[in-house]
Amino acid sequence: MDTRSADAFDPPGTSWLPVSPRLASVRRGLAAALIGVPAVAAAVLLAVFAALPWALVPLLGGAALLAWAWAVVGRQVAAWGYAERDDDLLLRNGVLFRKLVVVPYGRMQFVDVTAGPLDRAAGVARVQLHTASATTDASIPGLPPAEAARLRDRLAARGEARAAGL
Structure with missing residues (x-):
């Protein structure tokens, strides 16, 4: 009988314990600070030194990047x-x-x-x-x-x- 697992990342008979979902909160907070703060700063600078509509570009880009980071962090923490x-x-x-x-x-x-x-x-x-x-x-x-x-x-x-x- 072959007892090898078909999945090299899940040995047979292994009970995996997850990490706390609060780790996602920490990492999402860091992502918000590292993405959101520069996006808002760029938007303020563009609003002051350029036309106001240009200020939406870093805000929308930052929001899209933050939404992507939010989803990725959740999957990463769930994989631990x-x-x-x-x-x-x-x-x-x-x-x-x-x-x-x-x-x-x-x-x-x-x-x-x-x-x-x-x-x-x-x-x-x-x-x-x-x-x-x-x-x-x-x-x-x-x-x-x-x-x-x-x-x-x-x-x-x-x-x-x-x-x-x-």
């Missing part, structure tokens, strides 16, 4: 997931370019939990995994702080147990 297995942690993300990272517990050196000001305001944190190889470092953004702390403690304990067995 992680799964704890017996010997490793799986992380997946990506909409256009999908990515699956497998981090063996025995390779973990330490686990960080970080949260910037916007993350704290939204009530989310990031779990950063540091491994023996810099190319396999991975992170899980947008976790509720309690889940981030639980995952940090669990991964650290599993990493110590696996490293002790080497």
Whole structure:
């Protein structure tokens, strides 16, 4: 019997846990600031130094770009997931370019939990995994702080147990 999965990004028997939808709020707020502020500034400058109808160009362009970013951020956040297995942690993300990272517990050196000001305001944190190889470092953004702390403690304990067995 062939037990291989037809989808390389969804191993059989894996229960994926999603990240918090509040991560989308943080990223959408950043997109609004990075797109909306320059669009409004350009519109004001065009209204002052050129004809008023030209001020609509950056506003409409900014609104279209912001609507596109809003949809993309929602899909990106929905694509994030992680799964704890017996010997490793799986992380997946990506909409256009999908990515699956497998981090063996025995390779973990330490686990960080970080949260910037916007993350704290939204009530989310990031779990950063540091491994023996810099190319396999991975992170899980947008976790509720309690889940981030639980995952940090669990991964650290599993990493110590696996490293002790080497």
